[in-house]
Amino acid sequence: MDALDRQIINRYQGDFPIVDRPFLALAKELDISESEVMTRIRFMLDDGLLTRFGPLYNIDKMGGTFSLCAMQVPENKFDDVANKVNQFPEVAHNYERDNRLNMWFVIAAESEAELGETIEHIEQATGLEVLNFPKQREFYVNFRLSV
Amino acid sequence: MSISDSAFERMDTGSAGELATLDRKIVLATQSGLPVHERPFDLIAREVDANPELVKQRFNAMLDDGRIRRIGLVPNHYRLGYVANGMSVWDIDDADAQASGEMVGALDMVSHCYLRPRALPDWPYNLFAMVHGHYHEEVLDKVEQIAHKLGDKVRARDILFSTRILKKTGLRIS
Numbered sequence: 001m002d003a004l005d006r007q008i009i010n011r012y013q014g015d016f017p018i019v020d021r022p023f024l025a026l027a028k029e030l031d032i033s034e035s036e037v038m039t040r041i042r043f044m045l046d047d048g049l050l051t052r053f054g055p056l057y058n059i060d061k062m063g064g065t066f067s068l069c070a071m072q073v074p075e076n077k078f079d080d081v082a083n084k085v086n087q088f089p090e091v092a093h094n095y096e097r098d099n100r101l102n103m104w105f106v107i108a109a110e111s112e113a114e115l116g117e118t119i120e121h122i123e124q125a126t127g128l129e130v131l132n133f134p135k136q137r138e139f140y141v142n143f144r145l146s147v
Numbered sequence: 148m149s150i151s152d153s154a155f156e157r158m159d160t161g162s163a164g165e166l167a168t169l170d171r172k173i174v175l176a177t178q179s180g181l182p183v184h185e186r187p188f189d190l191i192a193r194e195v196d197a198n199p200e201l202v203k204q205r206f207n208a209m210l211d212d213g214r215i216r217r218i219g220l221v222p223n224h225y226r227l228g229y230v231a232n233g234m235s236v237w238d239i240d241d242a243d244a245q246a247s248g249e250m251v252g253a254l255d256m257v258s259h260c261y262l263r264p265r266a267l268p269d270w271p272y273n274l275f276a277m278v279h280g281h282y283h284e285e286v287l288d289k290v291e292q293i294a295h296k297l298g299d300k301v302r303a304r305d306i307l308f309s310t311r312i313l314k315k316t317g318l319r320i321s
Contacts, residue, residue: 009227014217018203018210020186034185041220042183051223054180055206056216062174068263068275086314094313097234099305101270104234105314131270137245137262139252145279147227 001049004030005040006147009050013144060138065109066092067134069119070101071126078102084125090118101131166205169197170214173205181218224279231308232258232279233286235293236272238265238303244273247300251276254296256289271303283308 007030017025023041027034044050060066073081078096085091085105094105109115119130172195181187188206192199209215224230239247244262251274252260259277276293280286290306 009220009222012219013222014219016181016218016220018188018206018218020188020199022187023183023185038183038185044220045183048223049226050220052180052221053183053219054177055209055218056221057174057178058213058216061212061214070270082313091314093315095309096311096313097307097309099307101307103313104307104309131266133263133266133275135261135263137248139248139260139262141252141257141260145222145224145227145229147222 001044001147004032005044005049008037008040009044009147010144059108063110065112065115067107067109067115067132069105069107069122069133070131071103071128072101073103073126073128081126081128085122088118088122090114091122169195169201170205170209172197173202173209174214228281229279231281231283231286232277233290234307234309235276235278235290236305236307237274237276237297237301238271239274239297239300240302241273243300247297248274250296251293254289254293256280257293272305278306 008026011029012026016022019025021034023037024034027037030037041050041053045053071081071085081103082094082096085103086094088107090107090109092106092108094103096102097104107115107118109118119132123130173191176191176194182190184190186199188203189199192202195202206215206218210218237247237251248260248262251257256279257276258279259275261275262273263275265271265273278286278289278293280289286308287306290304294301294304
């Protein structure tokens with residue numbers, strides 16, 4: 001990654017131009033050729049410096065329901081419970097965290113009813129209480145990484 | 148995951164329905180990314196069998212109404228050295244929670260900021276803010292800065308570091 005790559009990353013985490021030749025527009029801004037911009041982006045994608053390129057969809061607005069849930073899992077049962085929880089396709093992310101509530105996961109469901117059922121099923125499968133922390137409000141964040 | 152057609156079914160029939168169908172096709176065609184090609188929108192237009200002008204219009208419409216948060220490059224934050232992240236949690240009086248959330252969400256290094264219900268008596272925290280840094284201590288420093296800014300609004304607080312990723316799948320629309 002050189003200075004130009006950094007410039008590309010810092011500049012285009014958003015605001016990708018919606019025009020016929022967007023990479024040409026980027027190239028003009030950076031004063032390089034269209035093919036060089038594309039080659040560099042392709043390389044960074046292949047290399048894993050970039051995880052993706054494209055639209056970041058707000059899945060909340062696409063008709064699903066999401067919630068953050070947490071459980072207090074006894075240490076000696078942890079891996080077994082993790083396996084059981086992860087088997088639910090509705091569980092999207094699951095993290096171990098250094099707290100009394102040591103397992104935190106996101107459930108993605110088609111409806112509130114399905115969310116409730118999934119929580120119930122997880123409680124039945126694990127014998128543990130699931131705390132549900134649905135988001136009540138999301139605050140605007142303009143998060144960009146700089147390199 | 149799988150999300151039903153409910154978001155699209157809510158749309159009216161007729162031209163709004165047709166647009167909803169087109170939007171759905173566009174989402175499916177681009178949720179894993181846009182092609183790195185001279186004319187990416189032309190390629191997508193061909194894939195969804197629509198006019199490129201209309202496809203560009205739909206991207207703008209989805210940006211305007213928030214279905215698309217942004218379009219651009221998504222860096223791998225681990226590869227860029229942002230390896231530490233902590234979930235900071237705060238107990239803020241309900242009357243102050245909105246203003247506090249707006250303030251915290253606007254700070255650098257906060258990638259997500261939400262108001263959530265408490266689970267009393269064990270869990271008094273209602274404001275959640277994910278804080279990123281290059282290393283553990285940097286995250287702790289940032290959280291101290293947030294605490295300083297919130298001042299006496301903070302009744303209690305904690306920070307949870309992830310010690311293991313147990314599962315990570317992208318949220319996908321099917």
